[in-house]
Amino acid sequence: MLGRHGIDISRQTLARWVIQCGEHLQPLLNLMRDRLLESRVIHCDETRVQVNKEPGREPASQSWRWVQTGGPPNQLVVLFDYSTSRAQEVPSRLLESYRGYLMTDDYAGYNALGAQPGVGAFRLLGACTSQVR
Structure with a gap:
């Protein structure tokens, strides 16, 4: 796009x-993560994403974008994380120190969070309305 306007900037730059x-x-990201993990309720979901030309992976490989939302009232925090996996290790890593309520769909990968040692007040709220039917 810059090239169309006569601006030549190398890919490396x-x-x-x-x-x-x-x-x-x-x-700033660290502060946002801290605020998110202080939330009483966090919403979390994952969705497929395809990344082309990713080193060491086939072009049609499936990857995942994980979104987490929460935060103090009137200060919504929305964080995105990328992973090549949908395994339970991903939400366990993203929310390992979280103590509170988690609103998700019914994906079993979140269940491991409740079994983590020392999680304490963790509660999985389960299905959102699109999965209830």
């Missing part, structure tokens, strides 16, 4: 800028 932005934004 653009990649470096994205990496540097990520490094500068990491403290």
Whole structure:
């Protein structure tokens, strides 16, 4: 798109800028994750995503985007995480220190969260309305 306007920036330069932005934004992401994990209720869901030209994987490989929402009143936090897996290790990693209620669909991968040692007040609220029928 930049090339159409006569701006020539190398792929390596653009990649470096994205990496540097990520490094500068990491403290904000950490704060957002802390706020999310302080929530009384977190909503979590995963959806398929296909990434082409991913190193070490076939172009049609299935990957997953995990979304978590929660946070203090009037300060909604929405976090996205990418994984090549839908296994229970992913929500276990994302929510390992969470103590509260989790609203999900009926995917069994979330069940392992309730069995984690020391989880304490964790409760799985289960199906959202689209799965209730």
